[in-house]
Amino acid sequence: MPTFELDPMMMREIIMDHYANPRHFGVPAKPEEYEKVHADSDNCIDDFDLYLKYENGKVTDAMFNGVACTISKASTDILCDLLIGKDKEKAFYIIDQFLAMIAEKPYDQEALDEALAFKNTGRQAGRIHCATMGWTAMAEMLKKEDK
Amino acid sequence: MMFDPYVLRKDFPMIANGIKMQGHPLIWLDNASTTFKPYPVIKAVERYYYEETSNSHRGDYDLCFKMDQEVERTRETVAAFIGAKRPEEIVFTSGTTSSLNLLAFGYASKYLKPGDEILLTEAEHASNVLPWYKVKEMTGCEVNFIPLTEEGRLTVENVRKSLTEKTKIVSIAEVTNVLAYSAPIKEIAKICHENGILLAVDGAQSVPHKKTDVADSDVDFLSFSGHKLCGPTGIGVLYGKYSLLEKMDPFMTGGGNNAKFDMCGDASFLAPPMRFEAGTQNLEGIIGLRAAIEYLQKIGMEEIEEYEKSLKKYAVEQIEKTGNAIIYNHDSEGPIVTFNVKDVFAQDAATFFNSRGIAVRSGQHCAKILMDFLGTVATVRASFYFYTTKEDIDALADAIAHGKEFLDAYF
Ligand SMILES: Cc1ncc(COP(=O)(O)O)c(C=O)c1O
Numbered sequence: 001m002p003t004f005e006l007d008p009m010m011m012r013e014i015i016m017d018h019y020a021n022p023r024h025f026g027v028p029a030k031p032e033e034y035e036k037v038h039a040d041s042d043n044c045i046d047d048f049d050l051y052l053k054y055e056n057g058k059v060t061d062a063m064f065n066g067v068a069c070t071i072s073k074a075s076t077d078i079l080c081d082l083l084i085g086k087d088k089e090k091a092f093y094i095i096d097q098f099l100a101m102i103a104e105k106p107y108d109q110e111a112l113d114e115a116l117a118f119k120n121t122g123r124q125a126g127r128i129h130c131a132t133m134g135w136t137a138m139a140e141m142l143k144k145e146d147k
Numbered sequence: 148m149m150f151d152p153y154v155l156r157k158d159f160p161m162i163a164n165g166i167k168m169q170g171h172p173l174i175w176l177d178n179a180s181t182t183f184k185p186y187p188v189i190k191a192v193e194r195y196y197y198e199e200t201s202n203s204h205r206g207d208y209d210l211c212f213k214m215d216q217e218v219e220r221t222r223e224t225v226a227a228f229i230g231a232k233r234p235e236e237i238v239f240t241s242g243t244t245s246s247l248n249l250l251a252f253g254y255a256s257k258y259l260k261p262g263d264e265i266l267l268t269e270a271e272h273a274s275n276v277l278p279w280y281k282v283k284e285m286t287g288c289e290v291n292f293i294p295l296t297e298e299g300r301l302t303v304e305n306v307r308k309s310l311t312e313k314t315k316i317v318s319i320a321e322v323t324n325v326l327a328y329s330a331p332i333k334e335i336a337k338i339c340h341e342n343g344i345l346l347a348v349d350g351a352q353s354v355p356h357k358k359t360d361v362a363d364s365d366v367d368f369l370s371f372s373g374h375k376l377c378g379p380t381g382i383g384v385l386y387g388k389y390s391l392l393e394k395m396d397p398f399m400t401g402g403g404n405n406a407k408f409d410m411c412g413d414a415s416f417l418a419p420p421m422r423f424e425a426g427t428q429n430l431e432g433i434i435g436l437r438a439a440i441e442y443l444q445k446i447g448m449e450e451i452e453e454y455e456k457s458l459k460k461y462a463v464e465q466i467e468k469t470g471n472a473i474i475y476n477h478d479s480e481g482p483i484v485t486f487n488v489k490d491v492f493a494q495d496a497a498t499f500f501n502s503r504g505i506a507v508r509s510g511q512h513c514a515k516i517l518m519d520f521l522g523t524v525a526t527v528r529a530s531f532y533f534y535t536t537k538e539d540i541d542a543l544a545d546a547i548a549h550g551k552e553f554l555d556a557y558f
Contacts, residue, residue: 008558015554044494045511045525067524069492070554120557123169124498127557 011117015074018114022073024063024080028053034061035144039137044130046072052083052141059083059091062138069130071121076134078115088142095139102132150450156534158185158442171504174539179324179352179483179530180508181374184439188377191438195431202427204403214430221437222420228440229350229369230360231386238392238420239428242383243351244274246370247318249385249423250347251278253395255316261287264313268293268301270323275349279318289313299323299476299520301330307338316345321353325510325528326520327481329353333364340365345391351375352481355532356455358448367391373432378439382432385423392419401425451533455482458531458540465544472547475521482531488550493525495553500527502556503546 006014027049028034034051041047048066052059062080079098083091093108098115100107104122121131156162161183166173175183201210203218222234231237240246255265265279269292276290283290293309295301301319310317317339322329332348339346347368350359354369355376361369368391373382387395397404397416404425405414416422443451462484466472474486488496497509508528529543 008555011558012554015557045492070495071557118557124501124556126501127494127498130494 006116006119011119014078014114014117015070018074018077019070022077024077025065025068025073026063027051027065028061028063034063035141037137037141039133041072041129041133043126044069044072046130046133048072048076048134050076050134050137050141052138054088054142057087059086059088059142064134071118071127071130072133075115075118075131078113078117079134079138082113082115083138091142092139095135095142098135099132102128150446150454150533152454152534152536155185155446156536158187159183159534160186160189162534168504168506169502174503174505174542176529176531176535176539176543177506177508178532178535179327179375179528181380182355182377182532183534184377184379184435185442187442188379188435188438192379192431192435195434199434203430204421217437218428218430218433221433224437224440225384225386228359228444229354229384229386230362232362233389235418235420236386236389236392238385238387238423239433240370240383240385240423241381241429242372242374243272243349243370244372244383246383246385247274247347247349248278249398250368250370250387250395251282252398253423254391255279255282255288256285257396258394259286259288259315262313263288263315264311265290266293266306266309266314266317267291268295268319268323270295270299270301270326270328271318271320272324272349272351274351275318275320288315293317293319295520297520298328298478299326300328300479301335303331303334303338306335310338310342310344314342314344316347318347318349320349320351322356322481324352325483325485325526326476327352327479327483327485327530328476329480332366336365336367352483355443356448356482357452361386373436373439376439377442379429379432379435382429382436384436387419389419392423395419395423397422397425399423399425403427446533454533455531455535456480458482458535458537459484461537462529462531462540462543465540466547469544469548469550471550475526482535484529485526486529486547487523487526488547488553491550491553493523493527496527496547496550499550499553499556500543500546503542505543505546507543 028051034053037050048064051063053061062083064076082094094111097107097111118131201214203214206212222237225237226234279290336346345367348366350369350371354371369386374380404422459482471489472486476485493509511525
């Protein structure tokens with residue numbers, strides 16, 4: 001097993017990078033081709049829409065748009081990175097690993113890549129929802145796809 | 148007795164016992180939300196369970212008789228504390244929210260008619276807005292807002308300009324819970340009364356921090372919570388002028404608020420305040436509330452107000468000095484500083500402070516306030532009490548100065 005440890009410096013850089021320069025933030029050019037779901041929070045400013053495009057058994061695009069705090073924006077942006085190109089099974093696997101990590105349960109590090117920057121979110125209980133809301137909303141949308 | 152916050156801190160187990168948060172000594176700057184309880188309050192509550200357990204107004208034996216006396220003594224203590232003329236003007240509730248609901252449902256929904264108007268401000272707490280919207284739904288009256296000044300202050304001038312023929316009730320906070328501006332309630336009461344309008348005051352953020360005198364201010368109703376003034380949770384007060392309480396309906400009915408009751412459905416209700424206190428009351432809360440008020444009276448409300456003013460000034464100076472924050476209420480009277488750390492979302496800043504053991508509240512504000520006055524979607528609120536020290540504020544200022552490291556909370 002490769003031991004893959006991110007130091008705090010790298011974690012900070014990853015989060016700030018995805019917060020300041022999100023790759024998947026905005027409304028898709030052709031929103032009608034996307035599934036859409038809303039996510040928001042009682043105790044944070046987060047209030048955004050998520051978009052998912054699923055074709056031929058694969059996620060071909062994922063985006064989100066609205067108001068988001070540092071934690072939710074960076075985590076959702078990384079989520080979009082991770083999901084694009086994956087089939088449904090793999091997508092669920094990644095989301096499950098992330099949720100397990102946040103809940104401080106055993107998880108598969110290798111599935112998470114940059115999302116490992118959120119490894120210690122459980123220490124700030126008040127912010128777990130910020131870190132996970134994009135992920136749980138995306139999982140809901142995936143469940144609805146191609147039934 | 149010389150006012151000394153360092154001595155007073157020894158009375159509070161949450162401070163004296165060195166409670167920690169995230170491995171750091173707890174720095175409690177969320178006093179607008181709730182306050183710590185000193186030993187005399189905890190002991191008083193304990194005494195009820197160890198030595199004085201019984202119910203009130205069922206008095207066939209000594210313990211129960213004593214309980215009734217405890218309740219009435221608390222009413223007297225509260226009346227003296229806020230300058231009410233008679234203890235019967237003090238109604239026990241579960242807190243400010245329940246006081247305001249009692250007033251809205253028991254009084255306003257009974258007397259207001261379509262076309263009548265209730266005036267609030269945009270800086271009110273939800274508990275002083277939503278009950279009035281219910282009244283609007285029930286009676287067809289209107290709920291309108293008195294404009295605030297650019298900084299967020301309520302002035303007599305703006306109240307005067309807003310009153311109309313239709314206005315029946317004005318309900319405002321004496322001190323608001325985000326910006327902490329203090330409203331001139333005595334002058335407002337005067338112009339309300341000149342126009343036959345009732346003034347209801349939300350005292351949740353004022354009664355704990357300054358001397359209150361309802362006889363002098365002449366407000367018609369005043370609501371406040373025990374837990375924000377070192378008392379237990381679940382106990383609060385609605386003060387009302389006796390003649391108005393007499394006109395008011397109970398919000399709840401049942402045992403303890405009816406004088407006569409037969410199975411034919413005839414009931415006649417007791418006189419205030421009993422009319423509004425159906426069911427077994429929060430007796431430990433009532434006893435604890437008295438202990439809390441006695442504790443504050445021993446310190447002196449003027450001393451508390453004066454000390455908190457100096458703390459507020461100190462906090463504004465120290466936070467400004469970091470050059471890393473935007474403060475939204477420099478000049479307000481209450482012991483609250485509302486701010487943002489530059490380039491850091493309010494919630495992220497609050498999480499960072501949490502990681503350093505500092506408790507503050509981050510919050511969003513209702514759209515109007517934030518657009519008109521703050522120009523931001525959320526702010527951080529640090530609120531003080533008489534046991535807050537300059538060192539607590541220094542710790543906050545230091546955290547603000549390091550605001551750029553806010554993500555450290557997660558590593
Ligand atoms: C101005 C104001 N009004 C009402 C309330 C509600 O008080 P409680 O929750 O004790 O009923 C609060 C408490 O936050 C407040 O600050």
